[in-house]
Amino acid sequence: MKRILPYLVLSVMVFAACKKTANDLSEPAQEDKLASREEINTFIRSELARVQKFEWKTASDVLIWSALQQSDNVMSVGYKAAGASNVEGNLHNIDINAADWKAAKDKVLAQILESERKLDKDLQLADIIQWDETVLPVTDVLVKNIETVKMLRANNLVRYAEPMGYEPNTGIDVQARSSSGCGSNVAEGGLVANVDYTTVTPNAKQSWNHSYHKITQAWAKSTGAGTKIFIIDTGCEFDQENLGSAFNQGSSSGRSVEKIVTLPRSTFLGIPTGPVETPDDGCGHGTSMAGAAAAPRGTDGASVGVAYNCNLVTCRAAEDVLIDGSREVKGVADAYTNAANRADVKIISMSMGKITSSSQISDAINYAYGKGKLMFCAAGTSFSWTAGWYGVIFPAYLSNVNAVTGVRDNNFKTSCTDCHDGSETDFTIVMEKASNERHPLTLAMTGDAPSTVGGSSVSTATMAGIAALVWSRFPTYTRDQVLNKLIQNSANYPTRNGSYGWGNVNADGATN
Template sequence: MRRLVATVAALAIAASVAFVGGGASADSIRDREYWLTQYGISAAWNTTKGAGVTIAIIDTGVDGSHIDLKGAVKGGTDVSGVGAANGQKPIGTSSEHGTMVGSLAAGRGHDGTDGVIGSAPAANLLSISIGFGAGTRSSDDQIAEAVRWAVDHGADVINMSLTRNSLEWPQSWDDAFLYAFEHDVVVVAAAGNRGSGTTEVGAPATIPGVLVVGGVDRNGKASFDASSQGITIAVSAPSEDLIGAAPGGGYYAWAGTSGATPIVAGIVALVRAAHPGLDAGNVINRITATAKSPGVKVPSPIYGYGLVDAEAAVNAKVPKVTTDPAAELKEWIRIHRRADSTPSPTPIASPPATSAPTPAPHAGPANPLGTLLPTVALLRDVGVPLLVFAVFLALLAAWTVSLVRRVRRSRRT
């Protein structure tokens, strides 16, 4: 088993991957998708399979020629400068990543019960290829362009199985993600993997309004290696013992929140298909409000609001909320980018004539007892002269008294 860790600048994807090959029984591939029943996905299909919803996969390129993805990829582009115009040419050192991700979101399977089927097998995919270790443009610029392209070409959901490995993100992402939110697009992002060096969630999983996915093992327990932690995690989904389609045919066994994220992105597509009138804030709320308890107090920096439940997210009665991802990001921008946008005051040579007087610098330490005792300055400037004057008056008074007594004695004699 080899580890995929690809980085461009600070942008990375991570997963543990092993090639299963084309000779494996297709039935055995479908049998490995334990999450379809455990997380209510197959039950949700009784209501919808995501028809009419479009999921954009911003990744290394989704190979739409794979037997399980035929007919799924309806469009795409390349923003790296080295991929195919339709975004379906796998690129970079982790070229297989995008195809695996796409298959878990909207794989069609084949022959009815064979191959990989995604959470939303009737949804459409857009493949936007970016370069992890490939391309001449900065990864930050690629991401910003990819998000905007996805919105402009009809994405209802954007899947981002990647991390910048930092809490911060460039201002160009402010505009791009706000553009997505203002167009009612749900952005789903991976928490990242501690086993690949991401000890805490990084952007885009730190961006307000993003639906962040953490990872758990087959038993629904937090995955130490295959999931980072952070207070922005919204829900958790399987990130271990995964199976995904390989470019050119065959399959990969893999692990990581890179796989948990498209499982949830597909569930988001199911919710959007079942409730076409819901805005992005309420779609996200249905995902979080119906999550199953992980056995700990939620929200949790490990599980978020719990384990995603597709059937409940699609069918449960959930009160509407006024949550708005765009408003959340705007408020963050207002507070945190304010210093960058506020001009520095212009220096002036001297205060204007109308300026209020400023207090003179304090000559010594403040008097800790306030006005109850005289200050050193007061004793020096007033007390000492007053003491000298008092002594002079006392001597003068004593001399006067002595003189009066002498006069009186002289009169008696």
């Protein structure tokens, strides 16, 4: 099954055919001429080919303004107090309501309003602020004037100013793109006992891939009790009772499950237009991730998660696994800061990503890192005919998260059919049978019959579950001590592989 980020690489390859070269757009044009989507995508493509990632700071003022005009005009502006240094490494200690930080924000907003009023003299501050920010030194504003872009990027109070909702998607049907990773979490027919799963007491199905990570042996020492995993994804299906009223059953007891939402309402020109979002999973992807990590070891014949006695928070931060809208960027950033500010949360897992970078999401991840959270992100997955062509995606390639990808059962250094890998990969999980491409078991949207899910998505959720086993076994450990346990009990230790990092984790060894 091809569920995580199937359109990422396709979007890159489609716009590769455009004729405009990177040199045409890397410097401001002689006149402020709006660049087409094709021209913007060509520049993004050139950067991906050059350095395997795209950061908006490499683009010209004209290109950034054009990307705003070609999307929803929402700009993410990271500000800083006068004289502040090492902001990114100190975000968890910054009080944005302190006088110097508030003064910087107010001044930047006043400058934006003054510039935007050159196009519309009746604008008020409330007209341009898209969302209020209560944690990070960032503001999200509607920008239409190219002079505003130029002013912000030259401003000594501004850390970054970039389009929030632009993502290359030329040539992709909008409906298909918006449902990326969704709609496939239904019961899988033809699962074979003792081949695709093993029945474990009291009556649960353990996925075939657990044996490669010695999870059964680890269960003799730890089941995840006392730890809490925070899953950032598309939510959790209300109709799946194993993540609700039956979360505690059989060998799973005394734990909690919480469902929240950080995805803001749809807006148009700053005005809310869509319904208030709920934590319910309209996609299916988030439910499958929660099941892989934390489903109960129950009596109803459903699949069991890796950390079947951990506590769980599921957060609906996006509509699907491709983070390609301003409100999804805001939802993901708010999810990380929400998790960061919870003392009970130790592990954050996200099986979503995007082609272009987002400094606002990076800020939120740096904030969570400063709060001591252990974070895992999916390295990326695409169509089978493009897997391996594109490297580790954003935000998995960031240094403060651990990128996870999937490998086959016959060669632990062969990516799954759809999985991305690269030098930023930290860990691998066996999640695809070479013989028939069978993927691991998880919970379907409803009922007890298991579904299956593949890609770096399930690899990431599985890795989060293993980390919960380790932290439960050593509850006084810090984040770095847990991470070292995982590294030292991985197949490639002590020599990190250039494409697969530390490799497959031995959960049994890591819980010794």
